[in-house]
Structure formats: C-alpha cells, structure tokens
Amino acid sequence: MLNFMENIEELPLASWVSDFTGWISxxxxxxxxxxxxxxxxxxxxxxxxxxxxxxxxxxxIVAVLAFFLSGKRFGLAAFSIVGLLLVWNxxxxxxxxxxxxxxxxxSLLSVIIGxxxxxxxxxxxTAESIITPVLDFMQTMPAFVYLIPAVAFFSIGMVPGIFxxxxxxxxxxxxxxxxxxxxxxxxLVEAAEAFGSTGAQKLFKVxxxxxxxxxxxxxxxxxxLALSMVVIASMIGAPGLGREVLSSLQxxxxxxxxxxxxxxxxxxxxxxxxxxxxxxxKGTSI
Amino acid sequence: MPVIKVEGLSKVFxxxxxxxxxLLGEGKTKEEVLKQTGSTVGVxxxxxxxxxxxxxxxxxxxxxxxxxxxxxLNRLIDPTEGHVYIDNEDLATMDKKDLRxxxxxxxxxxxxxxxxxxxRSILENAEYGLEIQGIAKEERSKKAKASLxxxxxxxxxxxxxxxxxxxxxxxxGLARALANDPEVMLxxxxxxxxxxxxxxxxxxxxxxxxxxxxxTIIFIxxxxxxxxxxxxxxxxxxxxxxVQVGSPEEILxxxxxxxxxxxxxxxxxxxxxxxxxIMKRPETVNIxxxxxxxxxxxxxxxxxxxxxxxxxxxxxxxxxxxxxxxxALRNDVTSLMSIMKTDAPxxxxxxxxxxxxxxxxxxxxxxxxxxxxxxxxxxxRGAVISALAGQSEVNxxxx
Numbered sequence: 001m002l003n004f005m006e007n008i009e010e011l012p013l014a015s016w017v018s019d020f021t022g023w024i025s026x027x028x029x030x031x032x033x034x035x036x037x038x039x040x041x042x043x044x045x046x047x048x049x050x051x052x053x054x055x056x057x058x059x060x061i062v063a064v065l066a067f068f069l070s071g072k073r074f075g076l077a078a079f080s081i082v083g084l085l086l087v088w089n090x091x092x093x094x095x096x097x098x099x100x101x102x103x104x105x106x107s108l109l110s111v112i113i114g115x116x117x118x119x120x121x122x123x124x125x126t127a128e129s130i131i132t133p134v135l136d137f138m139q140t141m142p143a144f145v146y147l148i149p150a151v152a153f154f155s156i157g158m159v160p161g162i163f164x165x166x167x168x169x170x171x172x173x174x175x176x177x178x179x180x181x182x183x184x185x186x187x188l189v190e191a192a193e194a195f196g197s198t199g200a201q202k203l204f205k206v207x208x209x210x211x212x213x214x215x216x217x218x219x220x221x222x223x224x225l226a227l228s229m230v231v232i233a234s235m236i237g238a239p240g241l242g243r244e245v246l247s248s249l250q251x252x253x254x255x256x257x258x259x260x261x262x263x264x265x266x267x268x269x270x271x272x273x274x275x276x277x278x279x280x281x282k283g284t285s286i
Numbered sequence: 287m288p289v290i291k292v293e294g295l296s297k298v299f300x301x302x303x304x305x306x307x308x309l310l311g312e313g314k315t316k317e318e319v320l321k322q323t324g325s326t327v328g329v330x331x332x333x334x335x336x337x338x339x340x341x342x343x344x345x346x347x348x349x350x351x352x353x354x355x356x357x358x359l360n361r362l363i364d365p366t367e368g369h370v371y372i373d374n375e376d377l378a379t380m381d382k383k384d385l386r387x388x389x390x391x392x393x394x395x396x397x398x399x400x401x402x403x404x405x406r407s408i409l410e411n412a413e414y415g416l417e418i419q420g421i422a423k424e425e426r427s428k429k430a431k432a433s434l435x436x437x438x439x440x441x442x443x444x445x446x447x448x449x450x451x452x453x454x455x456x457x458x459g460l461a462r463a464l465a466n467d468p469e470v471m472l473x474x475x476x477x478x479x480x481x482x483x484x485x486x487x488x489x490x491x492x493x494x495x496x497x498x499x500x501x502t503i504i505f506i507x508x509x510x511x512x513x514x515x516x517x518x519x520x521x522x523x524x525x526x527x528x529v530q531v532g533s534p535e536e537i538l539x540x541x542x543x544x545x546x547x548x549x550x551x552x553x554x555x556x557x558x559x560x561x562x563x564i565m566k567r568p569e570t571v572n573i574x575x576x577x578x579x580x581x582x583x584x585x586x587x588x589x590x591x592x593x594x595x596x597x598x599x600x601x602x603x604x605x606x607x608x609x610x611x612x613x614a615l616r617n618d619v620t621s622l623m624s625i626m627k628t629d630a631p632x633x634x635x636x637x638x639x640x641x642x643x644x645x646x647x648x649x650x651x652x653x654x655x656x657x658x659x660x661x662x663x664x665x666x667r668g669a670v671i672s673a674l675a676g677q678s679e680v681n682x683x684x685x
Contacts, residue, residue, distance in 0.1 A: 190362050191401035195415040195466070196390035205418070209405050 025152045032153045040159045047101040047158070047239075051094045058097075059084045062270065069277040076273050083266035092241060092263045099230045099240030100267060102158060106165035106226040111219055114170045118177020118215070119203065128178065135171040143168045143229060147236045161233030169225035176218020180211025220275040227268050241267070288335035289469060289502045290359070295332045295368035295378075297354055297526075300325035303366055316525040328354035330526035331368065336519075338469075339500040345513040346523030352506045355523065356474050359504065360393050361385055372470065390419050394463035398475035400455045402447040408434065408458050409443040415466040426465075433464040436495065453484040460492075464499075473505045477512065489516050510549060514538070514558045522546055534558055555673065556640035561633045564642075564673045565655045565663030570594045573603050573622050578614040581606050581622065592651045594661060595626050602661040604628040605651055632656040633665070639673060646670050 025032070050058075059081055066076040087096050121128045146167050150160035184207050192206040208215075234242030241263045248257030298306045302323040309319045316327040329351045336342040346352045357363040359370055361377055370377040372392060377385065394415060402411050409427060410417075412434050416426035434440055437457040447455055456476060463471055477485045493516060496503065507513050513520050514534040521531045522545075530542035538558055541547035569588050571581045573595050585593050585608045595603045604626035614625045631645050632654050642665060646653055652664040 185399075185401075187397050187399055187401040188403065190357075191395070191397060191403075191414075193362055194360055194389060194393075194395040194472075195418060195462075196386040196388075197418050198386065201418045205414075206403065209403070212405075 021149050021152050025149075028153075036154045036159050040154075040157060043101070043105060043158050043162070046105070047098050050101050051097040055084070055088045055093050059088075065274070066270070069274060071277075076270075080270050083270065087263045087266060090259050090263070092244065092260060095239070095241045095244055095260070096263055096267060099227075099242065099264070102161060102165070102230060102233070102238060102240055103223065103226045103267075103271065106162045106169060106229070107219070107223045109162065109166055110170040110173055110222045110226065113166070114173030114218075114222065115177050115215065117170075118174045118218075119181065121174065121178040122181035122207075131174070135174060138167055139171045143232050144235075147232065151236050156237035158238050160236050161229065161238030164233055164236075165226045165229040168229055169222045172218045172221035172225065173215070174218075176221070177211065177215050180214030180218075181207045183214065184210040216275065216278055220272065223271055223275055224268065227264065227271065230264065287338065289338045289372065290336040290504070291369075291371040292332055292334050292359070293369045293371070295355070295358055295370060296330055296366050297328035297351075297358055297363060298325045298366045299328055307367055316527075327351075327526045328363075329358060329365075332523075332526075332528050334521055334528060334531055336470075336502055336504060338502050340518045341496060341503045341505055341516055343505045343507060343513040343517035343520045344523060345507055345510060345517075345520055347508055350523040351526035352508075352523050353474060354526075356395075356472050356504060356506050359472060360389055360395060390415065391466065392468055393470040393472060394466050394468040395472040395474065396456070396459045396463045396476040398478055400447070400452075400459045400479070402455055402458055402462075404447055406446075407443065408439060408445050408447070408450070411447065411458055412461045412465050414462060429467075430461070430465045433461040434458070436464060437461045437491070451484075452480050453488060456480060456488065460495075468501070470502045470504065473503060475506050475508065478507065478509065485512070492516060511557065522549065535563065539563075556643060557638060559639045559673055560635060561637045561639075561642055561653075561655045561663075561665060562635040564639075564669045565635070565665050566669065568594050568652075568654070568661060568664040570596045570600075570661065571606070571622065573597050573626075577620045577622060578606070578611040578625065582608060582611040582615065585611070594654060594664065595622055596661050600661055601659045602632070602654055602656055605630055605654075607651075630654055635662060639670065643670055 062080045062084060063077045066080045067074065070076040084096075087093060117131065121131050143164065146164040147160070150164045154160040154163055188206055188210060189202065192202040197205065230238070230240055231242035231245050234240065234246045241260050244260035245257055245264070248254070248260065296307060296310065298310075298319075300306075300323070302325050306319050306323045306325040306327065309322060310327065310330055314322075316330065319325060319327050332355055334342075344352045344355060354363060358365045359377070361370075365378050368378060372388060375384070375388070377388060380388070403414065406414070409430055412430035413426045416429060421429075431440065431443065434443065437460050439454065439457050439461060442450065442454070447458065450458065456479075459476070477488045480488060489512060492503075505513075505516060514537075517534055519531060520534055520537050521528050522537065522542075523529065524545050530537060530546050532540075535558065537546065538550050538555065541550055569584055569590065571584060571593055574597060581593050581595075585591065590608075592605050592607045594605045597603060605628075606622060606626055610625040610627075619625065630651050630653070631649055633642055633645065634657055635655050637655075642653065646665065646667045649667075652666045654661055655663045655665060
C-alpha cells in the first residue's frame, strides 16, 4: 500500500519539455535565426568597438564619471582607476570589455522588457497574480538550466548568453517597478487625479518619479544578476572574463582563475556604485 | 443659485450593492446593512446644496463618511447611486473626458497630508494643475507665482517641499489648488495635520483669502470648533448620513437630534455666539420728548435701575440712572441732557460672547448693542452667563 507509486508510470515530463523546446526551436527558427545572426553580429561589433577604444581613454572617462556621480568625491574614481589599470596590467582588458558589453546589453534589454511589465503588474491585479508566480519560477530555477534551451534556440556564443541572462536577471526590475508604483502614497495619486491628469500623465509625472528610487534598486539588482551570468554563460561559449574563469577551473589553475575573478569583482563594484548613484542622485530627502 | 447640488448620493463598498441600497431605502442603518449584506455603507443618500461663495463645512467623526463624501464630489470614488451637479452638469454620469475637464477647470482639492510632489520645486508643485492642461510654461509659471504670492510664499519658488514647515507646505497645497482658478475648492481635513496655533492661523488666512476670492469651498473637518469658526453652513455627518445642515448657530442652539446635541455639548459657546444672539429689546426714553419723570416712571415699571436715552431716530445718546433721575426731579431739573451719562461701553451685533463677557463684568449698566450709532438692543449680565451655560433662549433669525 505504501508503495503505491510503483504502480504508477513515471510521467514523461522531461521528454515533454524536450519535445516542446524542440518544437519552439523549429517553429520559430524564422525568428531566432535573424536574432542569432544579425543581433549576434551587431553585438560582436559593439564589443569589438569597445575593445578598440584605447584603455587609457576608457579609464579616464570612467574616472571622471565616477567623480561626478559620487557627488564629487574621489573614492570611487580612485578605485576605478586602480582597478581598471590592474585588469589592463593582467592582460584581461579585451575580456573585460566583452564581459561589460554582455552585461550592458543584457541589462538594457532586461530594463526595456522589465519596466513595462512591472507597470502592467502595478495597474492590474489580474496581471500581478499571473506574473508573480512566473517570476518566482524564473528566479528559483537554477540559472544553468536556461543554458540548455538557449543553446537550442541560438546555438553558442554571446546571444544565448544574453538570452539566459534575460530570463535570470529581469525579475528584480519587474518586481521593484511594481512595488515602487504600488508604494506611491494614495494621496499623491489622488492629487494627480483630482487635478485632472490622464492615465499617462499620472504615470509619468507622479508614479514613475515617485517610484524611481525603488525601480533603480531593482535595476541595480538586475545588473548584478546579469553580471553573475557572465561566468555561467561562458559555459555556452560567451566570451569574456567568465571564459577565463571557466578555463582555469578546467585546468585547476588557481592563480589565473583568481585574477579573472578579481576582474569580475572590480567590474561589479564599479557598475554597482554607478547604478546606485543614479538612484540616489537628486533624491530629495523624503 | 447653488453651484453644487447633491442628490441622493450613496456609496456602498463591497458585494450585494443592490440589496444594500434597497435596505438603505427602507431606512435600515449602516450596521443593519453590514449585518445583512456584508457591505459597508460609506455614504447614505446624502443631499445638500452649496451656494456660490459659501464655505460649506462637512463635519463628522472618523468613520462618518465625510472623506468618502468629498471624494464622491470629484469622483475620486465613483458613487453607487445619486447625482452631483456642478453648474447643472451631472458629475456622477459624465464620461472620463468631461470629468477631466471639470477637475481641471472647475474643482480642485487640498489634502490632509498636503500631497505635494516631493521631487518638484514649490513652483513646479503649484504649476501641476496647469501643466497637465498643456498650458505654456511661461503662462503657467506666471499664474502659479501669483497664487504662491497670494499665500505668502513668493520667496520660496525654488525650494522643495521637504524644506518647508507643515504650515508652509499646506500653503503650497492651497496655492496649487488656487492656481487653476477653480470655482469650487474641496478641502479634505486641510488643516488637521497642523498644530493648533498654525491651524488657527491658516483658518484666519483662509477667511481672509475668501473675502477677496469668493470661491465656493467645501471643507471637511472632524473639529467642531474649526467648523464653527470658518463655516457659513455646516453639515453634520454620522454613519454615512447627513444628520443636520444649518448655520453654525442653528447647529449649536437647535441640535436636530441627540447625536448633534452630544457633539455640541462641549463646544466653547463663547467663540460662536454673538451679541446679536442674546440682546434684548431695550427700554428707552427720547431725549427730545421726555424728562426725568418719564425716565423714572419707566424704570420703576420695568424694575430696572438705569435706562438708555435715544433721539427720535433711535441714535444712542447715553443713559440715565434711577438715582440721578430722582435727584433731578427733586431739584426741578427738566432736561435729561444734564443728568445723562455717556460712559457705557458699547458693542456691535457681531461682537463675540467672550469679548462681551469681559465688558459686562466691568460695566455698571446693561451693554448697549450699537450699529451705525443706532441702538439695536441691550445685553444684561445675566443673559451673558446663561448663554455661556447653554440654557438661554437665543435669537437665531439672523438677518
């Protein structure tokens, strides 16, 4: 009696998913192929372009931006200069630029997709109740799993890396956008309405500005998650610092692995402080 | 002509709305409706009219439905039933576009917690209502500046709300509402978040502004003193229903039911009642016709110790005491002029009770109520005390 499961056949869940993925891959090839080719080419051009800029110029620009974004303080600027010089010195500059372009593009796409979905969620209870479990699913599924369909759809390289990163990194932006808009005080929303705002005016003139800090916190998380995908995506051939980490893992080369890892940490800290400063800037104390 | 006319306005929150409305129609109370249908009655068939240029106060305790009612007036909450007419247009049934037009041009609102936009400067806050109408930058900032100057914040244009005190923030709220030049202003507990001294200051300022602007103001409050102070008319709410509408004096002196009576019991009457409410018809003698003999006779007949002297046009000349009159009679003085005293302090019919109380305390004679030199009535000390105690018969047919 306790072994009743023995009499029930195993559900072919795995093969269903495989079949489904295969079906999508075949049926939407007309969509995936141009993305893979044209978008992939554009991406590589962009990365190459970044890598072609002399490192000194990049470091200078970053340092100046850091100085102003951190409220004219030298800490972040100094850190950026030292950190980036170190990466350059270690011969990882090109990898750094590749990783950065991957993170940048993946994050931008996440924000472009995530913010409108978050707005939709905040406006509709139905949308919220449908999207929330999907987000939970996307975030709790181990990130490695996304690599498999990513390869099926886009083969290997940067594009599937960005695809996997999108799925993994978008949820915080969606969640925080929803949260930020829902947290706008009832009275402010009423004030916007009482003066005769249209829905769009209410959104752009009141709700989004009020939710900005929260949304930026979500975007910051998205960027950090996208960065963490840099290493994982290297398993399906995404270039950059992650690939260095992966290859040193395969060769059990602690030193090289550590240096590449350090490069990721430096990139992470700079990106993190930059995105955070956007959310704090102009934030009048409330 | 009423600017706003509210007819049978109801709001029911929850399910079984139809059944709840039916029960309300049968005269069931809010609690009975909740028990039978599970729906909460926000506002129960409210009807009233607000005249142009009037400050109409809706007053009630928390949970009485006053905040819901004011939000039904500009449809921040959609009514379940009933009509709200503004300039003969029914707000309750108009489409979204018309509703926006009314909100933009005819009504604006001031909020309890100010509801200023923290990321906008004071000027940008005041501009908001104009900005969303698509009015050009130059014109809207001119209008917004003018209304900020009206509330005394002309020098704070570039500041942000968090840099201002509560009272100043609410001035910004007021300026923002005025910038649209609306006919009607809805003020939802606008001064309740301010501390008492600032609140009083803002009330005075609102009354000052109202002198020149003559807006129609619907003012929500839970504070009866505030209601009595600024209201031309007061509507008292309980459990979603309006239990009484009337002038402050009517509410105070003739409470419609136990609830209202209980409410007004604690009110400081000295701040509401005026000389007009307690003055009596005076006994007088005419300076041109009468002498000390007539004066003394009248005083003896009425059992009083002094009498006021007027001319034929009832202009107050002075008073004569019984002692002086009898001395004059013995000395064969025939003119009142020589024995008349003129040192009685006078009040006007709008003088508040607390001021009269002070005067009556020091005055040897009843206080004459004088308007444009004419004697309208007198106030005896006993009337002041009994009115303060809330026991007197008072005169409510205010001109």
